[in-house]
Amino acid sequence: MQVHLVDATYELFRAHYAPRPPVLGRNGVLLSGVSGVVEQLLLMLREEGATHVGCATDRVIESFRNDLFPGYKSSAGMPPELLAQLPIAEAAIEALGVVLWPMVEFEADDAIAAACRRFAADPAVERIFICTPDKDMAQLVEDDRIVLLDRRRAITYDDGGVRAKWGVAPASIPDWLALVGDSSDGYPGLPGWGAKSAAAVLARYDHLEGIPERASMWEVEGLRGGPVLAATLRQRWDEALLYRSLARLRTAEDGVVIPQESADELGWQGAPRERWEAFCDRWGLVRLRARPHRWQGEGA
Secondary structure, three states, rough: OEEEEHHHHHHHHHHOOOOOOOEOOOOHOOOHHHHHHHHHHHHHHOOOOOOOEEEEEEHHHHHHHHHHHOOOOOOOOOOHHHHHHHHHHHHHHHHHHEEEEEEOOOOHHHHHHHHHHHHOOOOOOOOEEEEEHHHHHHOOOEEEOOOEEEOOEEEEHHHHHHHHHHHOOOHHHHHHHHHOOOOOOOOOOOOOOOHHHHHHHHHHOOEEEEEEOOOOHOOOOOOOOHHHHHHHHOOHHHHHHHHHHHOOOOHHOOOOOOOOOOOHHHHHOOOOOHHHHHHHHHHOOHOOOOOOEOOEEEEE
């Protein structure tokens, strides 16, 4: 069995901003993002071999991380027509008969992390695909059993792929992000630390705690500006730990709720025709009404 875990918030945003003619629903409401989520899920199920699928969403953009760091990403400044599509996209996913994990206190990334932890322990699961190009999610990669799938570019990152792309092991991704920052999530990292310098140091020492305090003790070849980087890390140690905490994904041990106990519960049985057609009729998505290629109870 293969499991596909989808960051549906990412898919919604990507479809909303795609340079295509807008999709308008009843009374002219903009539904380009919703339509894009549906199209991508059906593409996975119809042509990409997905059989067991779970979707995670950010029901609200803010999470517990906003309490830890006021500058963390929020809904401030986001187009209202985009935010208005979030609950409609969730309704679409459920109407298609796909498992949905809507996050409020936590984020969609945390739901996927919790799902990875749970379903990787299932001996029936051969491989888990994390369907997003988000570098935060690279920390979940394990060998070639849990992989990051950038569907748009058709690139799969296993352990070796993560090391080649970001220069560090998957487990070091939160430490790497703590040093370099993540503009999409709103935290800056440490001054002077760039992607290459952080990768060079963490490739040798794995985690922040393993980095010697003095650059003279670093066993890193070809690194420039080591004394300045070491001093910055010492002076801003608490900031680095905070940024790593922001980057670290949470799981069930931290309170993330994934109701399904078995990966079998993610199996897609087809779209429930009556529910799907009622959803499309409600929102005026006539073009999507007959789009599902399989109906629940009508065979494969």
